[in-house]
Amino acid sequence: MNDSRSDPFAERLSEYVDGELASREREELERHLEGCADCRAIVADFRSLGSAARALPSLGPARDLWPAIERGIESASIGRSRGPWFMAGVRLWPGVAVAAALALFLLGLWAGANLRETQPSTAPGPGASARFVLFLHEPSGHLASATPEEMERIIGEYSAWARAQRDAGALELGEKLADGEGFDLFAEDTEPRSASVWGEALGGLFLVRAADYDAALAIARSCPHLKYGGWIELRRIQET
Amino acid sequence: MSNPEPMDAHAETQPVARRAAAGDAEAFERLYRSTVARVHGLARRLVGQRDADEATQEVYLRAWRKLGTFRGESEFATWLQRLATRALLTRRARARTRGDAREGELDPDVHAAPSPPASGLAEELELALERLPSGAREVFVLHEVEGLAHAEIAQRLGVTIGTSKSQLSYARKLLRSWLLARGERP
Numbered sequence: 091m092n093d094s095r096s097d098p099f100a101e102r103l104s105e106y107v108d109g110e111l112a113s114r115e116r117e118e119l120e121r122h123l124e125g126c127a128d129c130r131a132i133v134a135d136f137r138s139l140g141s142a143a144r145a146l147p148s149l150g151p152a153r154d155l156w157p158a159i160e161r162g163i164e165s166a167s168i169g170r171s172r173g174p175w176f177m178a179g180v181r182l183w184p185g186v187a188v189a190a191a192l193a194l195f196l197l198g199l200w201a202g203a204n205l206r207e208t209q210p211s212t213a214p215g216p217g218a219s220a221r222f223v224l225f226l227h228e229p230s231g232h233l234a235s236a237t238p239e240e241m242e243r244i245i246g247e248y249s250a251w252a253r254a255q256r257d258a259g260a261l262e263l264g265e266k267l268a269d270g271e272g273f274d275l276f277a278e279d280t281e282p283r284s285a286s287v288w289g290e291a292l293g294g295l296f297l298v299r300a301a302d303y304d305a306a307l308a309i310a311r312s313c314p315h316l317k318y319g320g321w322i323e324l325r326r327i328q329e330t
Numbered sequence: 331m332s333n334p335e336p337m338d339a340h341a342e343t344q345p346v347a348r349r350a351a352a353g354d355a356e357a358f359e360r361l362y363r364s365t366v367a368r369v370h371g372l373a374r375r376l377v378g379q380r381d382a383d384e385a386t387q388e389v390y391l392r393a394w395r396k397l398g399t400f401r402g403e404s405e406f407a408t409w410l411q412r413l414a415t416r417a418l419l420t421r422r423a424r425a426r427t428r429g430d431a432r433e434g435e436l437d438p439d440v441h442a443a444p445s446p447p448a449s450g451l452a453e454e455l456e457l458a459l460e461r462l463p464s465g466a467r468e469v470f471v472l473h474e475v476e477g478l479a480h481a482e483i484a485q486r487l488g489v490t491i492g493t494s495k496s497q498l499s500y501a502r503k504l505l506r507s508w509l510l511a512r513g514e515r516p
Contacts, residue, residue, distance in 0.1 A: 101499070103499075104495065104498055104499035104502055105495060105499070107502075108498075110480075110495070132506070135506045135510075135515070135516040136502050136506070136516075138515070138516040139455075139474065139502055139505055139506065139509075139516045140474050142451050142452065142455050142516060143455065143470070143471075143474035143475045144474065144475065144477070145452070146371070146452055146455065146456065146475060147371075147452065148367035148368050148370070148371045149367070149370055149371035149374050149375075149382075149456075150366060150367035150370050150371070151366065151370045151382070151383050151386060153383070155362075155366065155370075155383060155386055155387055155390075156359055156362055156363070158387050159362065159387050159390045159391060159394075160355060160359070162387065162391045163355060163358075163391065163394055227395075302424075303423070303424040304424070321395050326423075328488045
């Protein structure tokens with residue numbers, strides 16, 4: 091195979107194929123290509139590779155994966171038509187709007203008081219080398235039908251969990267987002283859209299320190315948010 | 331056989347996706363069956379053949395959870411492809427964090443054992459893709475197979491655009507050299 095490593099233009103061939111060279115560079119390279127058969131062959135082969143890659147057949151699984159996926163859906167009990175477990179059999183009262191408002195008020199208390207109490211005052215725990223964010227996603231109307239007593243118990247669980255994470259040196263930040271407000275912005279829109287159009291909202295977030303994804307996953311799995319119909323998006327912060 | 335026909339027309343996909351988002355497992359199965367070949371192909375090329383089935387299952391479970399965020403402006407298959415790419419790259423990052431030996435880099439200069447004979451450029455290219463170092467393979471698959479721009483690849487991989495371009499160039503050189511050595515002109 092021909093070696094073009096000594097050719098200073100060789101390193102620009104990939105960008106040339108993708109049309110990413112500035113016009114002056116492109117013109118210089120094209121003048122070079124007129125007299126260099128090796129580079130012309132490389133350009134042709136790179137383009138052919140792209141065509142071949144785009145034409146690669148789909149590689150479906152050798153076996154049907156649906157039964158396992160279906161079991162995963164059922165065992166996780168995360169269907170959007172199902173609410174938190176404690177809502178089973180709970181009738182919606184005529185005063186459901188009142189219950190929802192109360193829930194918002196209590197959750198505001200949770201965010202305003204309990205989490206601020208748990209802001210870390212100690213150094214990170216041992217082996218905590220990365221930061222992770224737990225985004226708390228909720229179905230629309232999350233906990234809206236919970237009774238005040240149920241809300242108080244749930245808030246207590248969140249607070250106890252947050253304190254435990256703080257004491258372990260893991261929790262750096264915990265905030266609840268205001269319910270029922272906010273916007274989604276897209277470049278093509280002239281007006282912002284109301285957030286959570288399709289029945290799901292981002293309810294809050296925790297910022298934790300952990301050694302790695304496995305440790306962060308363990309923290310996330312222990313969070314009570316998963317018990318009450320919500321789900322957690324776990325992402326590592328890219329440190330610069 | 332090229333990539334399968336896209337999912338049903340946009341107007342037909344919307345009600346199916348809405349039903350799935352509302353918890354209709356049968357609707358979600360329809361979405362699964364029309365997209366699994368492409369998702370599994372992406373999984374196999376990003377995480378390898380051995381883990382592709384499990385990774386594909388993870389993608390669909392994640393899609394089930396996130397269906398509420400599908401806003402319907404794009405084709406469902408496009409939305410799913412973006413979700414799958416993020417999920418598969420996260421899985422690879424977790425494996426590297428664990429120091430998973432299966433995710434180790436291949437040194438192309440010392441790789442000597444020839445692959446079994448393959449028939450045609452497509453099969454040779456698939457075999458060659460599996461041999462690429464992981465970073466180069468990820469960029470090549472995302473750019474050349476999935477059609478993503480370097481800006482998006484860089485953002486998903488957490489690298490600079492320059493690194494993405496360098497990895498693509500590296501992948502192209504390696505693939506070309508291996509294919510030529512096996513008598514396959516790209």
